[in-house]
Amino acid sequence: MTANETLSQLKQSAQPHLALEPERPQVLVGIATCANAAGARKTRDRLEQALESAGLADSVDLIQVGCVGRCSLEPLVELRMPGQPPRMYTEVDEERAEQIVRQDLEGGQPIPAWLLDEGATLGAEVSPNGHVAPGEINLFTRDWQHVDFFAQQLRIALRNVGRIDPESIDDYIAIGGYAALAKVLDGMTPDEVVQTMIASKLRGRGGAGFPTGLKWKFTRAEEATPKYIICNADEGDPGAFMDRSTLEGDPHSVLEAMMIAGFAIGAEQGYIYVRAEYPLAIRRLERAIEQARERGILGENVLGADFRFDIDLRLGAGAFVCGEETALIASIEGKRGMPRPRPPYPSVSGLWGQPTCINNVETLANIPAIILNGAEWFTGIGTESSKGTKVFALAGNVNNTGLVEVPMGVTLREIIFDLGGGVPEGREFKAAQTGGPSGGCLSAAYLDTPIDYDSLREAGAIMGSGGLIVMDDTSCMVDIAKFFLTFTQDESCGRCTPCREGTKRMLEILERITSGKGEDRDFERLQRLCDATARASLCGLGQTAANPVLSTLRHFRDEYVAHITDHSCPAHVCRSLLHYEVDAERCVGCGLCKRVCPVQCIVGNPREAHVITSEVCTACGACFEACKFDAIIRQ
Amino acid sequence: MLYQREVLDTPEWWRGLDEMIARERDANPGAVQTALIPVLHYVQDRFGYIPPKAVNHVAQALGVPTSYVCGVASFYSYFSMEPRGAYTVSVCQGTACFVRGAQAVLDEICRQLNVKPGETTPDMVFTVSDSARCLGACGQAPVMMIDDDVHAHVRPRDVQGILAQYTAKARHEMQLREELAEIDARSHHE
Ligand SMILES: Cc1cc2nc3c(=O)[nH]c(=O)nc-3n(C[C@H](O)[C@H](O)[C@H](O)COP(=O)(O)O)c2cc1C
Ligand code: FES
Numbered sequence: 007m008t009a010n011e012t013l014s015q016l017k018q019s020a021q022p023h024l025a026l027e028p029e030r031p032q033v034l035v036g037i038a039t040c041a042n043a044a045g046a047r048k049t050r051d052r053l054e055q056a057l058e059s060a061g062l063a064d065s066v067d068l069i070q071v072g073c074v075g076r077c078s079l080e081p082l083v084e085l086r087m088p089g090q091p092p093r094m095y096t097e098v099d100e101e102r103a104e105q106i107v108r109q110d111l112e113g114g115q116p117i118p119a120w121l122l123d124e125g126a127t128l129g130a131e132v133s134p135n136g137h138v139a140p141g142e143i144n145l146f147t148r149d150w151q152h153v154d155f156f157a158q159q160l161r162i163a164l165r166n167v168g169r170i171d172p173e174s175i176d177d178y179i180a181i182g183g184y185a186a187l188a189k190v191l192d193g194m195t196p197d198e199v200v201q202t203m204i205a206s207k208l209r210g211r212g213g214a215g216f217p218t219g220l221k222w223k224f225t226r227a228e229e230a231t232p233k234y235i236i237c238n239a240d241e242g243d244p245g246a247f248m249d250r251s252t253l254e255g256d257p258h259s260v261l262e263a264m265m266i267a268g269f270a271i272g273a274e275q276g277y278i279y280v281r282a283e284y285p286l287a288i289r290r291l292e293r294a295i296e297q298a299r300e301r302g303i304l305g306e307n308v309l310g311a312d313f314r315f316d317i318d319l320r321l322g323a324g325a326f327v328c329g330e331e332t333a334l335i336a337s338i339e340g341k342r343g344m345p346r347p348r349p350p351y352p353s354v355s356g357l358w359g360q361p362t363c364i365n366n367v368e369t370l371a372n373i374p375a376i377i378l379n380g381a382e383w384f385t386g387i388g389t390e391s392s393k394g395t396k397v398f399a400l401a402g403n404v405n406n407t408g409l410v411e412v413p414m415g416v417t418l419r420e421i422i423f424d425l426g427g428g429v430p431e432g433r434e435f436k437a438a439q440t441g442g443p444s445g446g447c448l449s450a451a452y453l454d455t456p457i458d459y460d461s462l463r464e465a466g467a468i469m470g471s472g473g474l475i476v477m478d479d480t481s482c483m484v485d486i487a488k489f490f491l492t493f494t495q496d497e498s499c500g501r502c503t504p505c506r507e508g509t510k511r512m513l514e515i516l517e518r519i520t521s522g523k524g525e526d527r528d529f530e531r532l533q534r535l536c537d538a539t540a541r542a543s544l545c546g547l548g549q550t551a552a553n554p555v556l557s558t559l560r561h562f563r564d565e566y567v568a569h570i571t572d573h574s575c576p577a578h579v580c581r582s583l584l585h586y587e588v589d590a591e592r593c594v595g596c597g598l599c600k601r602v603c604p605v606q607c608i609v610g611n612p613r614e615a616h617v618i619t620s621e622v623c624t625a626c627g628a629c630f631e632a633c634k635f636d637a638i639i640r641q
Numbered sequence: 642m643l644y645q646r647e648v649l650d651t652p653e654w655w656r657g658l659d660e661m662i663a664r665e666r667d668a669n670p671g672a673v674q675t676a677l678i679p680v681l682h683y684v685q686d687r688f689g690y691i692p693p694k695a696v697n698h699v700a701q702a703l704g705v706p707t708s709y710v711c712g713v714a715s716f717y718s719y720f721s722m723e724p725r726g727a728y729t730v731s732v733c734q735g736t737a738c739f740v741r742g743a744q745a746v747l748d749e750i751c752r753q754l755n756v757k758p759g760e761t762t763p764d765m766v767f768t769v770s771d772s773a774r775c776l777g778a779c780g781q782a783p784v785m786m787i788d789d790d791v792h793a794h795v796r797p798r799d800v801q802g803i804l805a806q807y808t809a810k811a812r813h814e815m816q817l818r819e820e821l822a823e824i825d826a827r828s829h830h831e
Contacts, residue, residue, distance in 0.1 A: 043778040043791035077780025244735030247777035282682070282719050283774055285789060318668075320675075321682055323717030324774065340674035342716040358672055399779060401737035407780035439736065473779075475736045489739055496772075499716075604752060626748070 009309035020176035038073035046081035056107035072255020074168030075409035167255030186374035205381035212366030228361035243442030246473030249367035253287035263370035345545035388414035392458035402475035441470025444550035446557025482579035490554035505548025508539030524570035592637035599629035735775030
């Protein structure tokens with residue numbers, strides 16, 4: 007029996023929770039870390055109760071899915087009624103949950119005001135369009151092309167996230183999962199798989215952008231056995247959550263890709279190194295591995311074929327540097343997670359000295375789609391040097407926080423303003439930070455640059471893993487540089503001197519500048535330290551630690567000048583440079599500022615102008631925030 | 642989570658740990674050390690910290706020096722060598738939360754509990770974390786966590802109310818535990 011036949015059998019006996027063309031109403035609740043933070047678990051419980059008391063518990067399916075990526079509107083609840091286009095309810099708290107069951111499910115009256123598309127497709131007919139091939143047209147495109155937020159995206163890595171129950175392997179199989187694995191096992195040689203990956207020009211999504219096909223080729227070429235596949239799910243970049251969402255919403259796509267990689271390079275064992283801060287992702291991965299073993303997809307004979315593969319989890323323990331591949335390997339080996347010089351690269355000498363291929367979660371999630379649709383399909387998407395799509399985690403001061411997957415080459419403006427809905431409260435866009443602690447801040451001048459690996463690097467930032475933090479005029483760029491240096495200095499493992507000392511000295515200078523004690527010579531000092539740290543450090547952490555400083559120096563030099571020369575912080579962030587005073591003309595003596603002041607430095611009689619004792623004032627800003635009469639002056 | 646340290650510190654508990662170590666060791670007979678971090682997770686999750694007794698025990702079971710175990714445990718910020726409070730409170734120190742005002746929330750927590758980041762309240766109810774990392778809930782920034790509960794879009798003025806829920810819970814559980822211990826002691830007596 008071929009692998010494909012084995013898979014067909016599994017498919018026939020599968021009992022997926024989600025039907026593509028449901029025969030009875032289905033209620034989908036996004037259950038993921040972000041959604042849970044917004045209260046999705048309570049929403050689900052309430053829906054369950056409400057269905058129960060409406061007597062609908064047996065005729066309506068309540069199903070959990072991953073996060074569709076529209077974080078700021080969570081909890082999201084999607085209704086799929088037979089013969090109707092799906093509708094997505096937003097910000098569903100317990101009260102709304104109750105109401106949705108009563109009014110929509112029971113009474114047949116949808117509530118347009120709460121719908122993502124405000125009811126644009128209510129009443130429309132759907133023509134059954136059968137099966138959806140993964141990759142090109144997926145369920146998102148089919149169901150949500152009339153909603154801008156989804157229509158402007160192209161979901162390849164995230165194709166199933168939010169569309170299936172991540173805890174059900176049957177759901178994954180039903181929408182075409184493991185078909186790429188079966189295709190590889192039945193009809194491709196390992197070399198053909200490697201060639202397909204090379205031809206697809208897929209580049210690693212974990213940060214460095216190294217061509218995945220080449221990495222597989224090098225590891226395949228090694229003669230030593232055993233070999234290992236590692237999935238890097240450490241996602242240490244603060245402000246990035248693409249990998250978490252993929253693992254929580256579609257864990258099997260990562261397992262499938264690891265098996266394909268194992269087949270291609272000749273490995274029988276894979277490890278997923280996942281950070282301990284992601285308990286839900288860990289649970290769902292464990293579940294997925296268990297189910298794959300039960301179905302004979304992982305194990306001695308993968309899908310009945312002559313190929314053995316198994317996967318184990320390893321948890322991180324809160325060290326950012328363990329995202330670096332050699333440190334990660336040390337950590338799996340049970341050591342302090344310190345990087346070592348390369349070469350030799352892991353493809354030659356990795357885990358326990360054996361040839362090892364490390365790939366990032368998002369890189370892997372692309373692979374089944376590439377195998378099924380072909381390299382040519384993939385190279386048709388994106389720019390000359392960067393093919394395919396990239397998932398960005400859109401956060402910070404932007405209206406639509408969430409996850410978006412767009413073709414390489416779209417502009418920052420399209421992501422931040424079209425998809426992200428711009429900056430809240432009518433404030434002004436100031437900067438976009440990409441690449442986390444290794445990346446940089448780009449100013450408004452770069453909003454129209456098409457983004458790919460190379461254009462971002464030229465602009466002084468990097469693609470990184472896909473964290474995209476939007477900042478408005480309330481962020482001070484010197485303070486942001488200090489924030490990242492605090493992070494890298496804290497996370498520097500201490501092994502090499504340039505990184506350990508360089509980050510510390512840079513941080514000291516930034517602290518001086520933000521406390522108003524900067525000197526003109528600090529520009530030159532910073533520049534020298536940046537160069538030295540970047541050139542002499544052992545691993546990527548130190549080599550890129552200066553980027554946040556360099557990019558802010560390049561694009562926001564005037565802010566440094568303001569701090570150093572004028573002793574002022576234009577964004578009113580750096581406390582030592584702030585001074586608060588009461589505007590006696592405006593103060594009505596309501597006493598609110600006096601009550602909120604944590605250090606009791608405000609004095610005054612009721613209905614008389616108050617006064618701030620500046621020697622005691624810590625410039626915390628509590629009075630400024632509290633005053634209803636704009637009577638506190640901040641300088 | 643309220644760690645039932647006195648309950649955990651029993652012979653059965655250590656046998657459970659030994660079984661866990663044996664399982665990990667057998668899974669990778671050629672590379673026993675790889676069990677170390679999973680084992681430390683096991684201890685940390687159940688005890689709330691890694692007591693010296695456990696360090697010695699683990700070192701012996703895996704055949705590595707005690708100093709090696711300490712070296713690994715101290716490298717990773719997830720592991721603590723000091724007892725922690727019943728609840729660990731942390732404010733995400735990631736970029737998205739920072740940009741959205743996480744510092745003010747942390748300041749308020751420290752002010753309310755009268756401790757500095759990294760410290761534990763004298764009544765052992767709260768430990769304020771000084772190394773909280775991005776949880777991946779950046780879309781809901783700023784976020785604060787109390788153990789595994791995530792609170793989204795927290796403003797400084799929400800802090801007091803959130804902490805109060807847990808103080809009440811901790812008091813209640815501590816009281817229950819004392820009562821149980823009393824009942825236990827009495828039944829032993831009889
Ligand atoms: C300090 C540092 C942290 C890193 N963190 C991560 C991470 O969290 N996730 C990740 O996939 N890659 C991370 N990387 C990149 C990895 O070293 C490696 O390049 C990547 O996992 C390879 O996978 P890819 O080719 O699929 O991108 C990090 C690198 C450095 C230097
Ligand atoms: S930055 Fe706070 S949750 Fe990610």
